[in-house]
Amino acid sequence: MKSAASAMSHDDTQDTGVPQIRDAIRDAIVERRLSPGTKLSESDVGNLFNVSRTLARAALQALSYEGLVSVEKNRGAFVAYPSPDEARQIFAARRLVEPGILREAAVHITRSDIEHLKQLLLEEGRLMGERGQTARRAEIKASGDFHLTLAAISGNAIMQRFMEELVARSSLVIALYGQSTVSSCGHAEHGDIIEAIESGELDRACRLMLHHIAHIEADLDLRERKSVGLKEAFEL
Amino acid sequence: MKSAASAMSHDDTQDTGVPQIRDAIRDAIVERRLSPGTKLSESDVGNLFNVSRTLARAALQALSYEGLVSVEKNRGAFVAYPSPDEARQIFAARRLVEPGILREAAVHITRSDIEHLKQLLLEEGRLMGERGQTARRAEIKASGDFHLTLAAISGNAIMQRFMEELVARSSLVIALYGQSTVSSCGHAEHGDIIEAIESGELDRACRLMLHHIAHIEADLDLRERKSVGLKEAFEL
DNA sequence: GTGCAGAAAATCGTATACAATTTCGCCCAC
DNA sequence: GTGGGCGAAATTGTATACGATTTTCTGCAC
Missing domain, CATH: 1.20.120.530 (GntR ligand-binding domain-like)
Structure with missing residues (x-):
């Protein structure tokens, strides 16, 4: 059975292949395949999904708005590690x-x-x-x-x-x-x-x-x- | 007196000059200097703040997460026009x-x-x-x-x-x-x-x-x- | 004058390039 | 052996380039 998150259309005034990447990473985080604190480098994410850093970055940014990823200036994105x-x-x-x-x-x-x-x-x-x-x-x-x-x-x-x-x-x-x-x-x-x-x-x-x-x-x-x-x- | 939105640190695990642009546009929307439905083209925003489309786009994207801007695929960003x-x-x-x-x-x-x-x-x-x-x-x-x-x-x-x-x-x-x-x-x-x-x-x-x-x-x-x-x- | 091509212009989507910053390893002094 | 500093490598920040899509303009047929 598909997850509610992906089944429920979310918002989708969306535009690019970013949603797919975002959702995939989100699922990985929620299902604990990615543990808190894990570094999510833009290049790695990009390579993994065969897109450029541009889209990878956008997806990570999106996840940071949801509080699942924390991005630190000049240091990169990490799976959130809630205090x-x-x-x-x-x-x-x-x-x-x-x-x-x-x-x-x-x-x-x-x-x-x-x-x-x-x-x-x-x-x-x-x-x-x-x-x-x-x-x-x-x-x-x-x-x-x-x-x-x-x-x-x-x-x-x-x-x-x-x-x-x-x-x-x-x-x-x-x-x-x-x-x-x-x-x-x-x-x-x-x-x-x-x-x-x-x-x-x-x-x-x-x-x-x-x-x-x-x-x-x-x-x-x-x-x-x-x-x-x-x-x-x-x-x- | 500064607005609460900018005075309250928000979240600021942030990274770039994007926040400044985002906040400026948000203020303009909230104060009604920009009316609902107004087109916010990436180039215009970029020129206005003397940054590239990359950052303009990021700022618009951020505002879309807050529901203040709606972005339509291949059409661009508009000040939200809530139904x-x-x-x-x-x-x-x-x-x-x-x-x-x-x-x-x-x-x-x-x-x-x-x-x-x-x-x-x-x-x-x-x-x-x-x-x-x-x-x-x-x-x-x-x-x-x-x-x-x-x-x-x-x-x-x-x-x-x-x-x-x-x-x-x-x-x-x-x-x-x-x-x-x-x-x-x-x-x-x-x-x-x-x-x-x-x-x-x-x-x-x-x-x-x-x-x-x-x-x-x-x-x-x-x-x-x-x-x-x-x-x-x-x-x- | 109205309506519908079709081309030109503008705008977005994505990739790449280059600059700035951080990270890591190495070497040397102590 | 430990610590500090210097330089290379890796990574992020931002700009630019180019292809794709949409919009606008033009001109021709009716």
Whole structure:
């Protein structure tokens, strides 16, 4: 199943082959094939996709606006390495925004939307059963798709785009600070939320959503962990 | 007084002379010196700022990520012309997000923050007294600064950036669909909100904020109004 | 005068070239 | 052996060049 990010047309007042490169790199970051801190040199990216540095640079720039890549003047682009504080802000933003999205989605939701959500849930469950890093990657993505789909249902393209950023960055944070190998008590919670929406218990759905986000965040060990730092290891 | 947008450091993991160009164009858009739909050709922008098309293009691209400029493949960049539906989404997003920001800001707010807000309010009032388009521009910006400052106080850089986008785009919407010459019953409402925060009446502050946003939106005439249409001129 | 080629001009899309900056290795002094 | 500095290599910053697409203008047919 294609990811929500690529299936949802995004914005596409776009223009070049840049989107393809951007999306490919984004997927690689979100799926953790690229780890935080990895250098993304313009030449390398360009060669990899058989385009000039011009387009590679544009794609990296785009990703920097989404907070997935940080570009430093005269030094280049790196897969973002969110600080614990940034991580907290990301989740604070989600707590702030997702209940509202949920309520808005509840207004517009149709039966087929609910079907779609349940479908996602099934897929998620299936992946949970599997073993291996590939399955874990797919699981993270599927888990994100649940939240992204809710945003899409809300009908607000702006909030949708914002959530895409938050979910992608959350994935980075989990990659960096996640503890339990499977942070997906989430699965059951997703189901509960759908159920609450379906039966019209909006307030309960919001409460569940907040708990859900809190649970994800609780699985993090938010301590400074700068690079594999040799120096830092002694400065403690 | 410098605008909040440029005073607030934004993100600045930035790199080139692009930020200067981007900010200059953004200010021009937000202050309505550039009207919606205006073509922004890469060559013109480049010549204007004495840089090559490369940098001009990068700046325009950046603005397109913020929704202030729309770039169409092989056609170029234009000052965004938000549709009525986009306008509604922008304000829906603000209603969804600003109460939360307000609550978060209330947690972190200091006495000096409150002083700062009151300062803004004074400035706003002063501008309301003046006449002329220049004053109106400054007034729009000052009004936006109130909301931006609250976001800054909240301490969440992500929500702050998001609000910057929403406020800037709101300005575009008001430019396009605003009716009353002075949409700034807002001034008094800003004062009320500060007051409510100061006295710890959080729920009331949120209610006031929602009313405030509703008032701004109520001043809009959200009817399709494509280009300065010659045809439309007769359909009246 | 209206409408439709077709060519010329302007503008964007992408690659390449060159300058500026950083990074890395090397050599030498201590 | 350690540290500092110098120079080469690599990488980014910016400009320019050239092909592709769109827009505008022109001229001819009707």
